[in-house]
Amino acid sequence: MDALFAAQQKLMPEMSELLKKRYQILQTISLEQPIGRRTLCEVAGATEREIRKETDLLRNQQLIQMKTAGMTVTSQGTEVLDKLKVFVREISGLTDMEVQLQAILGISKVVILPQDSDEIPAVKSHIGKEAARLLEGLFTRYKKIAVTGGSTMAAISKELSNGKPDRALQFIAARGGLGEDVLHQANTIAAAFAEKTGGSFKTLYLPDHLSAEAFEMMMKEPVIKEMMDLYDQTDVVVHGIGNAEEMAVRRHSSLEEVEKIRSGGAISEAFGYYFDKDGKIVYRIRTAGIQLKQVQKASTILAVAGGGSKARAILSYFKNAPNPTVLVTDEGAARKIIELIKKLEEY
Amino acid sequence: MDALFAAQQKLMPEMSELLKKRYQILQTISLEQPIGRRTLCEVAGATEREIRKETDLLRNQQLIQMKTAGMTVTSQGTEVLDKLKVFVREISGLTDMEVQLQAILGISKVVILPQDSDEIPAVKSHIGKEAARLLEGLFTRYKKIAVTGGSTMAAISKELSNGKPDRALQFIAARGGLGEDVLHQANTIAAAFAEKTGGSFKTLYLPDHLSAEAFEMMMKEPVIKEMMDLYDQTDVVVHGIGNAEEMAVRRHSSLEEVEKIRSGGAISEAFGYYFDKDGKIVYRIRTAGIQLKQVQKASTILAVAGGGSKARAILSYFKNAPNPTVLVTDEGAARKIIELIKKLEEY
DNA sequence: TCTAGCTGGACGTTTTTTGTCCCATTAAAT
DNA sequence: ATTTAATGGGACAAAAAACGTCCAGCTAGA
16 A cells, blocks of 8 residues: 555544445445435444434535435545545455455455445445446356346346346346245346346246156256256356355255255355355255356356355355356455454464 | 545545644654653643643554653654655645745745644744755755844754764854844854854854944954955855844834834844835844845845744745745745735735 | 425433543652 | 652543434425
8 A cells, every 4th residue: 555545544543444434325325326314324234323424524525415305426426436446445455355365265356345234234235236347347248147046136136237238138047946035036137137238038937946756847848948058058157155054944945955954064055056164065956947067167157245144155155166256245254254264274 | 636635535524634733743742852741732732631632542553652751753653754744735735835925925935834833832843844954955065154043043953953063064143133032142043053063153242233433343343344254255044034023122122213113114024124015124223244235145045934923024024035035934924924915916 | 195205403311522630750950 | 869840641520522313394206
């Protein structure tokens, strides 16, 4: 970092935290605008008084404006956001952590966003936005994109900008699961991606859990076979990473399954596969969906997951993750991962 | 200024004041070390609590250390002072003001130091230090230096660093006045300069006010004549600028003299000359001392004066000041001068 | 027309800051 | 050797600021 900034922080140590806090608030407003005070409190994880104090200041500084519909960021505000982006990352030590994580996880690129999405819901949007930007950067080269479900994936779809539509883009639901909340399943996400980008989408309506016979039968259906072929041609895979047990519960897995997952020591889950602490596959849902081999064949894989609670899962999944994977995560998860690694090294 | 800093200040407007305050405290400690809390309060013009709060912070930041003898600046502290020097000047708008003043006063160089020496006594030391540094820069080229009296000049002598002694340096008392406080008269100052730099000094012990006859008589004395010759060879003149009336009072001038000064509309005083608002000479003390013509012949002239109360005097003196003059002043005086000029322009 | 969500005002209750002592200690001066 | 004047640190009541929390009035959109 610049020596001048170092000196500045030496003389004003409180500056760092203050800057981060205000930046985060301003950024959240920018993302959710127009947004009211109360709503902002919840989404930014702060008390009403605090939000009020800061937003009053931001208004006096002409960085935001307050209308009856809610608060909006002014042009000056977006400019400030833009100018300070790198700086905030720097003083949060995010750049350093990104390099560390790249080494730890053995992948070529990690993007870390400030704060912890477990504590501050708005961080999920920030992650979504960053992932959306990265994904958009791939659109010119790659057109066949497989997407999974989950709230993180939903956040990405929200942040995809409706730029010039690209009809060639094709979003493929990576799994046919109906176990989850409709808004967060792969099918819905694929549709949302397609709508935002002007592309098309392919869905797969099949329950996650099928008996062996039913499964075999279905796989012979032309509609399903077609999807299987698409998976083979996939250029990009975008997926979240979940905690094994949480996912099992959310999917209403049978007791038998839960037992397998538990006894196998499963920690993480991604596109229907359960991994243990060494990244070995413990169990996979018998479902129509993308296969691990097919994922590994993709040119680029975008793994998106944030929050301290996801740290162990991320670490587990990346033990054997394909090399071209890019991870988008947040500070909370990143710090926890580094902490876990340090503890491991001590023993 | 850098766009990044502008954005930073937009988001944290309180930063600017805070930085200036802490910097000033740290700088004062650096200048007066070792210094105790109480003493620092007086010299920095702040309450005990405030000083205490800030010094506690500075200590936690390892910029100063507290011993029983007083507070001292650590090596980190001096480094921070050094790094932030330009920055503090920038955010105080001093650089801008310097350019403005150069134009207003019609001279080539102005140096402005933060704060107002009327309010904060320590600022006088800062002015002294800056003037001392400038003067030291001239030592290699110029050896014959005429100095006047006054508390400002005394401040310079205090801040002259005892670097490698230069026996060739010669400090000449510009006037022989005995009217003032001994510590602040030209003779004492010349001696102090010489002691700090390892040079020699020439003094002139003659009362300021002499009858015409006595004056003529004395001028024929060889000791005096020698001084007069020295004035002709002077390379550098360092002088303060005073308020006319204040000086008259301090010098215990006769009623007759005071009347002349008053009726002439004298505003400023420098090396025994009194100037009115247009820079015209209203009166001069009949004394053995450097002549205005001799001052004008010098290669460099260093005028040093600070504090809002000196603004009018500075403006008055510089109406006709020699071009190669360099002015060292403070923010208080500078702002007041610019304010006065603005008012003048309005009418 | 109605309702949900927005801002701005208000106010009692903490929490922090502030002003002001005194005290033991130490280094210098007598 | 003794005094003196300065130092940092501790303490505490008073003042000020910050905080949590409510309500009123308004506006945009359903």
